[in-house]
Amino acid sequence: MSNVLIYTENFDGKFKKSTFEIASYGAEIATLLGGEAIALSVGNVAEDDLVQLGLYGVTKVLNFANEGYANLDNQAYASVVASAVEKENASVVIFSGSTIAKAVAPRVSVKLKAGMVYAATGLPKNLSPFTVPKKVFHGKAFADVVIKSEIKIISLAQNSYGVVENPCNVVVEPFDVPANAPFKTRVTNVEKTSGKVLLNDAEIIVSGGRGLKGPENWAPLEELADILGAATACSRPVSDEGWRPHSEHVGQTGKIVAPNLYFALGISGAIQHLAGVSSSKVIVAVNTDHEAPVFQAADYGIIGDVQKILPQLNEAFRKFKNEN
């Protein structure tokens, strides 16, 4: 039993970037174990998109497209994953660090009596005992965790491994599990976020805090996001005030993001905010207060009024884009 099962996620039929990352990661673990990397795709994903997973070392895709699951939730999907693990004799199951994974993975863990590591940061350091590095205390420290159960579940912190090409021949196989278990909850309504770029997938995030003073001042921030092809985000008080939707709130109690570039505009950099953004590769902060804690975390800092700095940034980035 040395196969690795990868739980893929898609948005409107297109795989998320985090899926290619966990495919790359799962494929490497399969190689270490001498097994195969098998992906489970849930929902409607076109064949052309399914085979993309072969670029990252996946040799088989189980295509689960049972429409009977359309209004079921994480309990039901946990059953599907557990059935796939049994069918493929998988010893390791990989999830991303997404909200969906947070709901599905622990349920699979209970079903299969499998030990689980959440927020893993890299490949297992040891296969016996199976030892996985992970973040603790919101990324302030690291720990190595030993999983002793026969089946092991890993949820990988986003952007901690990267997307690694490793082209393989891949077969797509239909997979089905009847939706007849007595699931206790059902989805009655789905509201999609309106942003152009998915926050969790974004390479660049432009985020605003209370320093922007009010929702009427967000236009230049959105303009910067447009120029850079970035997602927009905000601090918690901003969404609590209703200036921006809750789906944009990042931090300890919001989304955990890890883009290549994070703009913190008029954000103080409280520890609870940084807990959600400190894995960003580069942080740029704009703040009037040179003692704001955000400057301790930032790679680049601009001391000044965001209302004056933003139009200058927009002009400079637009010029740069036009010239390149």
Ligand SMILES: Cc1cc2nc3c(=O)[nH]c(=O)nc-3n(C[C@H](O)[C@H](O)[C@H](O)COP(=O)(O)OP(=O)(O)OC[C@H]3O[C@@H](n4cnc5c(N)ncnc54)[C@H](O)[C@@H]3O)c2cc1C
């Ligand atoms: C249990 C708990 C969980 C929490 N979870 C989260 C979370 O997930 N995410 C989160 O963000 N917060 C969270 N918070 C709140 C957090 O502690 C801070 O209160 C919050 O992050 C502050 O938001 P802010 O930086 O936008 O606002 P403020 O703290 O009011 O900071 C505004 C900043 O803007 C600067 N500024 C003012 N005017 C300008 C200007 N014209 N130009 C430029 N800069 C200017 C100020 O100098 C200041 O640094 C949590 C708190 C608790 C207790």
